[in-house]
Amino acid sequence: MGEGAQVTKGDAGTGYEVFHTDCPARDVVDHVTSKWGIWVLIALRSNDFRFYELRDTIQGISEKMLAQTLRALVQDGLVWREVEPTTPPQVTYGLTEFGQHLGEPLTDLFDRITERLSRSSTT
Incomplete structure (x- = not known):
């Protein structure tokens, strides 16, 4: 790869230069x-x-970290954010189609880990 070709979408099938620090896919990962x-x-x-x-569901996360994490995931297009114009405003979060797609293998990974931990604790 030549100089200056740091972030390339490339031809069909080439994809991003994910190992390069300037690759936008790295931020999402x-x-x-x-x-x-x-x-x-x-x-x-x-x-x-x-x-x-959401804060109560994810034990141990601070409001600041939850806000920062949600902001990044919304910006990446993984999470949607809906604000109801009430006093105070009520904000709801959910997964976009992209977020659902990425969430599937994460849930599978989590399930595999907990399954393995369950088996090892009974032996």
């Missing part, structure tokens, strides 16, 4: 696999939540 990103995606796979419901 970083957000999805962040400490809290994976938990937000897994939680939203089963239900849409308001902000505080």
Whole structure:
């Protein structure tokens, strides 16, 4: 790859240069696999939540980290955000089609881990 060709969508089938630091796909992967990103995606796979419901569902996450994580996932197109014009505003979050698609293997990974832990704790 020549100089200056740091981020390329490439021809059909080439894809992104995911190992390059300037690749936009890296940001999405970083957000999805962040400490809290994976938990937000897994939680939203089963239900849409308001902000505080989501915070209560994901034990240990602070409001600040939840807000930052949701902001990144909304910007990446993985999570949608709906604001109801009430006082105070009620904000609901859910997964976009893209978020559902990425959430499937994450849920599968989580299920495999918990299944393995369950088996090893009984032996």
